[in-house]
Amino acid sequence: MTRSLTATELVNTTTEELSTYLRSGTLNTHALSHSLDYEGLDIDDWDRIKRIHFCLASTVHDFVTSLPDRVRRIKTEHQREDIHTQGEVRGSINWSATLRTRSETGYADRSRYVCNTPYTEYDIPENRVLKRLLWEIHRTVTNDLEAVEYDWRREYWTDDQLARFDRLYNQNVHLNRISDGQTISVSMQDMTTARRSRLELYTDAYDLYDTYQRLEADTFDPDVTDLLAETLIVPSATPTLFELFCCFRIIRILNRHTPGFALQPIDGQSDALAHLESDNQRIEIHHDSTGNLSFHEPLDTTDRPTHPQFARYADALTDYSTTLETLTGDTNDPVLYSGRPDIIIEIYDTTSDDQLVSVLLGEVKYSNATQTLKQGLEELLTYRRFATQDDEYLIDNSDVTISTLLLTNGVTSSGTSDTVTHLNGSDLLTSSRQYQRYPEWLPELSDNISECWPRK
Structure with missing residues (x-):
């Protein structure tokens, strides 16, 4: 009796082989993107496919799930800056700067002040890493996954989870005080600061964004290929x-x-x-x-076949082509085989x-x-x-x-x-x-x- 491969054998072997070829750099990822069959998605862009795999990973899902509680304790820095005021004092007065400003008008306006005012800075290295990571996740789940009405998507992102994450990303007061994620360029110093943070929120953000960067660069280290393998089976048809x-x-x-x-x-x-x-x-x-x-074998319509059965079949193909154009306006040259x-x-x-x-x-x-x-x-x-x-x-x-x-x-x-x-x-x-x-x-x-x- 010939043995059938089980689904588990198929998944394990395929993902093992995929990891091997990706690490060796000998697999054509452009061709691979055509082969990965995502039900409900028409995607043959390798970069988009990698982003989808990233957002389906359990580590990303766990990070987003825990985010509402963690973001309440987001890190900020208290800074002071000199601001010019008219008739009011905000913070301590910088007298030397105030006198210079008044001297510009001949001391005619003594209601002008330069005040050293405290403010809270959100745009710090750790938050730049966090916001850029969240932007990458948000744009992918919004543009590529949200409209997919198939069970495999809901196994990773339920409709409720998508809605909660969208509200958090767009409406959270702390996240909104950080620069727009699309405009952030994360530096190596930003990454180092996040990696050394004492807050787990930022060390986790560093780990995920570091994985994302290596995935985007096709640096297929074991943990990166493991991420691809983890999310391969459900969105791909068996x-x-x-x-x-x-x-x-x-x-x-x-x-x-x-x-x-x-x-x-x-x-x-x-x-x-x-x-x-x-x-x-x-x-x-x-x-x-x-x-x-x-x-591909087009039908030669210049010479009708002499054999009666072949002629009848050729007539049927021609009738289909003519009728299709009449009913729908679509042109379709008769095709014998494709x-x-x-x-x-x-x-x-x-x-x-x-x-x-x-x-x-x-x-x-x-x-x-x-x-x-x-x-x-x-x-x-x-x-x-x-x-x-x-x-x-x-x-x-x-x-x-x-x-x-x-x-x-x-x-x-x-x-x-x-x-x-x-x-x-x-x-x-x-x-x-x-x-x-x-x-x-x-x-x-x-x-x-x-x-x-x-x-x-």
Whole structure:
């Protein structure tokens, strides 16, 4: 009986892999932001995603919850300043300054005073750190989370908690006397003062804002990646996590078992999730992206098919396009086929003008149902037929090897296929240790790699 991965295994393994790749700097965070599926949010901005993760962390939640009591004992400094008055005395009179002021008018107005007046200063280093931190939290929960009407958001921030925090931030008399958080630029000296404070309010604010700054700078220390891992599961759909799990495990297999290849950082121009390079080849791993391929087949409306069933289907697509525009005004060119595999691995020969030499198309189904396997199999084999590069079908290109991989979560398949390899997620948990040869389901590598690690 094939074993299914439990939700706990999936979460633990995925977050462990995510932490590893983020710390190594080899994961394309721009591509990752497209993969993190937040129900109710349409966000593919990595910086915003990090802020959301930060605001979902338990440490931030606990800090905000305890804030109403703590802010009553906010620290201030008592200062004195010289102010000019007319006919009244505020504080002690600075006589030397008063006489200088009166002398400017020839001592004609003896009701003018310069008074050394006491005042309470709120804009001190500790409070600047606190207010900037609260501004970062407030703008995120207000702009990104408040309008989300899904259970996962309420598990972190209830409607009542959001309302209380908004009132506190905007109406608290002590916080309002500190400069606007958006205008505050926190200095290293401000951070040092907050860190050394005797009040827990400020040492906690320092800890959180320090974590926030490192998160924003993509400094993925263990505590920062732990924060990301802590908040990953609930806002992300489980099927998407399963897809990421499969991607990460395949990357691990490639990284550990391809001699001469190494994971490389990716610049912002690539949409690959990760890539490995050797002296003569580059491997690109894409998730939720067509990569450098196309899976789109427009309907040729210039020549009606001669086969009666094909002609009828083409007429139906044309009718849909025409009727849609009539009813809604939306234009839609008739499309014979359009799709996108869950995983694409492309291998390029970098010594020959980046020529594509091998491709893996992968379809991932988070299910143990045989019917779902059948659906994934149909999708996968259709991708294989329609995959193109530069308007050429890969299946017709003898210079490109195509592999296909179907991944499920506990489906038992009794036979084997020369065209499609079927694996379960549990196979990937141990595959990095069990493979002693280059896995036959991965796409072809160069001859020198194949010689040192032949296929099964």
